[in-house]
Amino acid sequence: MAFDIDMIKTVYANIAEKVEAARKIVGKPLTLSEKILYSHLWDGKATEAFVRGKDYVDFAPDRVACQDATAQMALLQFMHAGKPKVAVPTTVHCDHLIQAKVGAEADLKRANQTSNEVFDFLESVSNKYGIGFWKPGAGIIHQVVLENYAFPGGMMIGTDSHTVNAGGLGMVAIGVGGADAVDVMAGMAWELKFPKLIGVKLTGKLSGWTAPKDVILKVADILTVKGGTGAIVEYFGEGATSMSCTGKGTICNMGAEVGATTSTFGYDESMDRYLRATDRADVADAALQVKEHLTADSEVYANPEQYFDQVIEINLSELEPHLNGPFTPDLATPISKMSEAAKENDWPLNVEVGLIGSCTNSSYEDISRAASLAKQVADKDLKMKSEFTITPGSEQVRYTIERDGFINTFNTIGATVFANACGPCIGMWDRYGDKAADGPRNTIVHSFNRNFAKRADGNPNTLAFVGSPELVTAIAIAGRLDFNPVTDKLINEEGEEVMLDEPRGYELPPEGFAVEDAGYIAPKEDGSGVEVKVSPTSERLQLLAPFEPIKPEQLQGMKLLIKAFGKCTTDHISMAGPWLRYRGHLDNIANNTLIGAVNAFNKKTNFVKNQLEGEYGGVPDTQRAYKADGTKTIVVGDHNYGEGSSREHAAMQPRHLGVAAVLVKSFARIHETNLKKQGMLALTFADESDYDRIQEDDTFNFVDITDFSPNKPLTIEVIHSDGSKDNIIANHSYNDAQIGWFKEGSALNVIKRENA
Numbered sequence: 001m002a003f004d005i006d007m008i009k010t011v012y013a014n015i016a017e018k019v020e021a022a023r024k025i026v027g028k029p030l031t032l033s034e035k036i037l038y039s040h041l042w043d044g045k046a047t048e049a050f051v052r053g054k055d056y057v058d059f060a061p062d063r064v065a066c067q068d069a070t071a072q073m074a075l076l077q078f079m080h081a082g083k084p085k086v087a088v089p090t091t092v093h094c095d096h097l098i099q100a101k102v103g104a105e106a107d108l109k110r111a112n113q114t115s116n117e118v119f120d121f122l123e124s125v126s127n128k129y130g131i132g133f134w135k136p137g138a139g140i141i142h143q144v145v146l147e148n149y150a151f152p153g154g155m156m157i158g159t160d161s162h163t164v165n166a167g168g169l170g171m172v173a174i175g176v177g178g179a180d181a182v183d184v185m186a187g188m189a190w191e192l193k194f195p196k197l198i199g200v201k202l203t204g205k206l207s208g209w210t211a212p213k214d215v216i217l218k219v220a221d222i223l224t225v226k227g228g229t230g231a232i233v234e235y236f237g238e239g240a241t242s243m244s245c246t247g248k249g250t251i252c253n254m255g256a257e258v259g260a261t262t263s264t265f266g267y268d269e270s271m272d273r274y275l276r277a278t279d280r281a282d283v284a285d286a287a288l289q290v291k292e293h294l295t296a297d298s299e300v301y302a303n304p305e306q307y308f309d310q311v312i313e314i315n316l317s318e319l320e321p322h323l324n325g326p327f328t329p330d331l332a333t334p335i336s337k338m339s340e341a342a343k344e345n346d347w348p349l350n351v352e353v354g355l356i357g358s359c360t361n362s363s364y365e366d367i368s369r370a371a372s373l374a375k376q377v378a379d380k381d382l383k384m385k386s387e388f389t390i391t392p393g394s395e396q397v398r399y400t401i402e403r404d405g406f407i408n409t410f411n412t413i414g415a416t417v418f419a420n421a422c423g424p425c426i427g428m429w430d431r432y433g434d435k436a437a438d439g440p441r442n443t444i445v446h447s448f449n450r451n452f453a454k455r456a457d458g459n460p461n462t463l464a465f466v467g468s469p470e471l472v473t474a475i476a477i478a479g480r481l482d483f484n485p486v487t488d489k490l491i492n493e494e495g496e497e498v499m500l501d502e503p504r505g506y507e508l509p510p511e512g513f514a515v516e517d518a519g520y521i522a523p524k525e526d527g528s529g530v531e532v533k534v535s536p537t538s539e540r541l542q543l544l545a546p547f548e549p550i551k552p553e554q555l556q557g558m559k560l561l562i563k564a565f566g567k568c569t570t571d572h573i574s575m576a577g578p579w580l581r582y583r584g585h586l587d588n589i590a591n592n593t594l595i596g597a598v599n600a601f602n603k604k605t606n607f608v609k610n611q612l613e614g615e616y617g618g619v620p621d622t623q624r625a626y627k628a629d630g631t632k633t634i635v636v637g638d639h640n641y642g643e644g645s646s647r648e649h650a651a652m653q654p655r656h657l658g659v660a661a662v663l664v665k666s667f668a669r670i671h672e673t674n675l676k677k678q679g680m681l682a683l684t685f686a687d688e689s690d691y692d693r694i695q696e697d698d699t700f701n702f703v704d705i706t707d708f709s710p711n712k713p714l715t716i717e718v719i720h721s722d723g724s725k726d727n728i729i730a731n732h733s734y735n736d737a738q739i740g741w742f743k744e745g746s747a748l749n750v751i752k753r754e755n756a
């Protein structure tokens with residue numbers, strides 16, 4: 001139905017020749033990542049070998065996927081591109097705007113009422129421009145993509161950082177900002193710095209309580225939240241082939257949490273099985289024909305050190321179940337050490353809620369294994385100690401697990417089944433009503449991917465730990481963070497000591513997947529007559545006005561908006577949760593700009609000095625005052641600034657309010673690109689310690705901005721309030737085309753001019 005077998009056959013028809021050309025040019029055996037990248041060059045066959053981590057390369061991705069929260073801005077921009085139809089297969093998925101409160105049916109109904117204006121907008125734009133539309137309740141973008149569109153050896157981009165999930169089916173799938181998606185939808189090349197390559201060799205085999213999730217929790221421990229930046233992580237080895245395709249998806253999904261450009265696995269039989277089970281025997285047959293090109297050359301995995309920039313080895317037979325958190329996904333604790341760690345850090349041991357599902361972990365395998373534990377609650381006369389919720393990843397999974405009795409099993413332990421949507425994973429969880437901001441200190445465990453402060457329920461005092469669905473279920477049964485199901489006993493209602501049996505499940509449904517209405521709506525063949533309506537008085541949607549270029553003279557006499565202290569993710573820059581409702585209205589959502597960032601001078605959030613008045617105020621108000629005054633500002637930040645989401649709002653909002661430059665120790669990849677696309681200056685300190693020189697009352701002059709050119713750092717004169725000066729050297733990674741975006745005000749302004 002919704003996938004495009006002809007497109008896939010075309011990719012496979014040319015793959016042998018393209019891979020061979022690349023192998024010749026590179027002069028050595030190729031990794032899978034290189035095969036996919038070189039077979040998707042915009043210019044066709046490889047004619048030069050690219051330098052990893054350095055060369056900007058133009059690619060031709062096979063498809064695009066967008067989710068409702070980012071698609072609004074992406075499509076508002078696409079409407080300016082002057083094209084009648086998207087140039088490559090594209091889909092829109094309604095998943096982020098559905099709030100979890102009481103349960104699937106009621107929640108979905110409420111979302112369809114409260115967000116119908118946005119869903120209607122997305123549906124009509126999709127219909128007009130030839131985009132496939134997945135309606136609210138159909139499922140979470142990445143699960144739906146894995147079930148319907150992902151294919152081994154393919155390349156796709158998506159306006160969501162977890163697009164990387166499709167690596168589980170052997171793709172190079174990359175999360176981008178909406179403006180990047182516009183390039184590809186408009187039929188233009190998509191640019192990416194040729195990634196570095198990290199190889200992860202998996203030896204041994206998973207067993208017992210250990211799950212694929214534990215592999216990525218361990219990788220996050222090793223690489224940290226920024227260790228994968230600019231790299232593709234390629235997994236291989238007997239441990240990789242012995243794992244299910246959806247388990248591979250979980251590992252790739254959370255590659256976003258180590259900052260990796262994407263992650264992928266070589267083609268194997270688990271992929272063949274998954275393709276056939278999801279009704280794509282034709283794709284499976286086609287892949288089988290070219291399978292040697294869908295994995296690395298054999299020499300590569302035999303001597304990985306020679307072909308990857310970094311190699312990590314993990315023995316799955318020795319891997320323990322982990323819980324990562326709180327507040328960052330790379331703080332890993334093996335379950336056997338949790339008791340100690342929790343005591344040391346004073347983490348509340350009582351677990352209030354266990355949440356399973358999400359795009360990361362709601363495969364049939366995950367759910368069936370979790371259900372095997374839920375079943376033991378009645379069998380062993382236990383009583384659930386924590387609340388328990390499930391968010392299925394797609395209607396197909398939900399329908400199938402209901403048919404197979406798992407939902408019923410979960411119901412018997414008092415679980416709440418939320419809609420097939422993001423819900424509690426993205427702060428769309430009405431746990432505390434309007435009292436979230438100062439909710440009680442408490443612990444939750446979930447099988448999602450991110451656990452930044454406030455991420456799940458808006459309460460800064462919720463400590464969220466990430467684990468496999470199996471471990472989350474066991475911990476919810478026990479109600480304790482330090483429960484180790486491998487060794488610990490529980491006391492049942494009879495006062496007897498019992499142990500939970502190891503989880504058991506099915507890789508794929510023994511009776512196949514089933515679904516009545518998957519939730520897909522195909523676009524009209526000819527959408528030219530479809531009218532897209534945006535009310536000028538809407539508080540949810542606002543048509544975009546082009547950004548004016550930032551002129552060199554505006555970059556003199558600039559003021560500091562905020563020097564952010566410590567972690568500053570996209571959730572700190574443009575919070576999600578309740579703010580998701582303004583994702584299509586730039587001016588309204590701008591009222592959350594940087595309200596989560598910690599001011600380095602007073603360690604408070606949303607409390608910065610307005611240098612015009614000398615008073616302190618919230619970040620958005622202060623910035624609006626600078627804007628009204630015609631004063632441009634700069635934001636200063638620490639390492640991995642903009643980590644997390646692909647949301648380009650984190651760049652467009654500051655841009656809209658008049659921030660001209662962001663100067664940090666280092667950037668997360670997608671955010672850096674988003675800033676460039678919106679015509680801003682994304683700069684890094686040449687000397688990190690210069691961060692400490694920046695004072696609250698500083699004035700900034702970009703003294704050599706008229707010479708802005710590739711590979712040439714910029715000099716910023718910083719004038720302190722006592723009249724003393726520092727010259728700070730700022731590095732940048734702009735190439736000529738990107739400098740063009742800056743000069744014309746945005747990448748979209750360039751597309752518009754070219755298509756005029």
Ligand code: MIC
Nearest residue numbers: 069070160161162645646647
């Ligand atoms: C997320 O997981 O943070 C999101 C919400 O899916 C984002 C996209 C968004 O901000 O809309 C992402 O990961 O890119």
Ligand code: SF4
Nearest residue numbers: 162358359422425426
């Ligand atoms: Fe949705 Fe969470 Fe997945 Fe993002 S990570 S797509 S918010 S379920």
